[in-house]
Amino acid sequence: MKKILLLFVAGxxxxxxxDKEFLNPSTVSQDQAVSxxxxxxxxxxxxQARYATGGLVSVLYxxxxxxxxxxxxxxxxxxxxxxxxxIRTGGASVINDNAVVRNFWTTSQLVRANADLILANANNAxxxxxxxxxxxxxxxxxxxxxxxxxxxxxxxxxxxGDNAPFVSREEALRSAVTQLEVAAAQLAAAPxxxxxxxxxxxxxxxxxxxxxxxxxxxxxxxxxxxxLAAAGRVNLASRSVFNFNVTARNPLFDVVFSNKNIFEPTxxxxxxxxxxxxxxxxxxxxxxxxxxxxxxxxxxxxxxxxNDAPIPVYVPGEMLLIRAEAYARKADLANAVIELNKVRTKxxxxxxxxxxxxxxxxxxxxxxxxxxxxxxxxxxxxxxxGFRLSDSRRFGRPGPGQPGAERNRNFYxxxxxxxxxxxxxxxxxxx
Numbered sequence: 001m002k003k004i005l006l007l008f009v010a011g012x013x014x015x016x017x018x019d020k021e022f023l024n025p026s027t028v029s030q031d032q033a034v035s036x037x038x039x040x041x042x043x044x045x046x047x048q049a050r051y052a053t054g055g056l057v058s059v060l061y062x063x064x065x066x067x068x069x070x071x072x073x074x075x076x077x078x079x080x081x082x083x084x085x086x087i088r089t090g091g092a093s094v095i096n097d098n099a100v101v102r103n104f105w106t107t108s109q110l111v112r113a114n115a116d117l118i119l120a121n122a123n124n125a126x127x128x129x130x131x132x133x134x135x136x137x138x139x140x141x142x143x144x145x146x147x148x149x150x151x152x153x154x155x156x157x158x159x160x161g162d163n164a165p166f167v168s169r170e171e172a173l174r175s176a177v178t179q180l181e182v183a184a185a186q187l188a189a190a191p192x193x194x195x196x197x198x199x200x201x202x203x204x205x206x207x208x209x210x211x212x213x214x215x216x217x218x219x220x221x222x223x224x225x226x227x228l229a230a231a232g233r234v235n236l237a238s239r240s241v242f243n244f245n246v247t248a249r250n251p252l253f254d255v256v257f258s259n260k261n262i263f264e265p266t267x268x269x270x271x272x273x274x275x276x277x278x279x280x281x282x283x284x285x286x287x288x289x290x291x292x293x294x295x296x297x298x299x300x301x302x303x304x305x306x307n308d309a310p311i312p313v314y315v316p317g318e319m320l321l322i323r324a325e326a327y328a329r330k331a332d333l334a335n336a337v338i339e340l341n342k343v344r345t346k347x348x349x350x351x352x353x354x355x356x357x358x359x360x361x362x363x364x365x366x367x368x369x370x371x372x373x374x375x376x377x378x379x380x381x382x383x384x385x386g387f388r389l390s391d392s393r394r395f396g397r398p399g400p401g402q403p404g405a406e407r408n409r410n411f412y413x414x415x416x417x418x419x420x421x422x423x424x425x426x427x428x429x430x431x
């Protein structure tokens with residue numbers, strides 16, 4: 001990715017139900033923007049603007065589309081939406097010019113690059129509490145950008161510059177976790193200031209989100225002890241969300257779930273069958289899709305029911321399932337079942353509407369059986385959030401070319417815009 005000026009904060013953007021001041025990129029230089037705590041805080045708001053809003057170009061829309069269309073979570077309503085339809089078809093139908101792939105890649109890289117810019121200049125915030133807030137906020141969005149990209153691509157740059165080198169998925173995640181840990185320590189030493197809180201877009205619980213993301217990416221890295229510890233530090237009663245309103249709209253409601261033209265949840269089983277199909281009576285299903293008889297259009301609900309509906313950065317059940325999986329992969333099956341049952345038996349609350357209301361697990365107490373049940377619950381608990389493709393790979397489910405394939409690709413080709421501007425772009429994956 002080329003080194004370019006990346007100030008993108010929109011002057012008119014308002015989030016979280018309260019007025020916030022945003023930098024106008026036409027009237028401020030990069031040096032001015034990063035020269036003070038106030039400028040860095042306002043620039044930090046642009047990270048959420050780029051990541052979460054903007055409809056078809058947002059990271060949120062495109063990661064949900066990529067994760068769901070490639071795993072039968074969604075079906076296409078109108079094949080005239082060629083790029084989304086090609087993701088649903090998979091295989092060689094996905095080319096380097098695919099708009100979903102391109103927009104996801106480009107916007108994610110912009111978020112990561114801007115977060116790096118903020119982090120490199122964080123010491124210009126002289127107040128310790130403002131500085132720790134800026135570092136925590138930028139670290140969260142840097143980690144989200146990197147963590148999302150490696151769900152869909154084999155390699156990625158983690159620095160900005162001409163012909164930036166690509167690194168492995170593992171190296172990118174290690175970089176994200178290291179920065180999250182630095183931010184968590186800094187935040188613990190210097191709680192956020194009133195100056196930072198008054199200027200930052202509301203919704204994200206910094207301390208809990210840092211730990212949640214450390215847990216999420218440590219699990220993928222196979223660092224199960226770190227994942228267990230970090231997930232255990234997350235206050236499950238906390239709420240960390242991307243807020244929206246009628247101007248800065250929920251991208252999934254705006255583009256998909258209020259629409260009758262692009263894609264819908266495949267069915268009331270979320271496109272799952274056999275042992276992965278939701279358990280009969282799973283209380284999460286009515287939260288996710290409309291009640292039977294399922295309509296042919298506007299099926300989806302979940303966190304995408306209105307333009308101002310908040311989208312969680314993480315849900316409490318993800319932390320419980322991280323702990324269940326980490327224990328299972330460490331062969332501590334008793335504790336794995338304990339954590340799994342916290343998800344199966346929990347009831348819905350205002351902060352956590354995903355109540356399964358199921359009985360405790362009664363299947364075989366073997367690693368394979370428990371991991372399969374954990375995956376089934378991940379598919380429901382994290383439905384429509386973009387995780388299904390990476391989960392399918394990590395759990396070794398059948399992939400392209402295999403009998404009973406549950407995904408139509410493993411990784412995506414690099415966008416042409418990257419290949420034309422970066423000589424270090426790797427070869428595209430076979431599938």
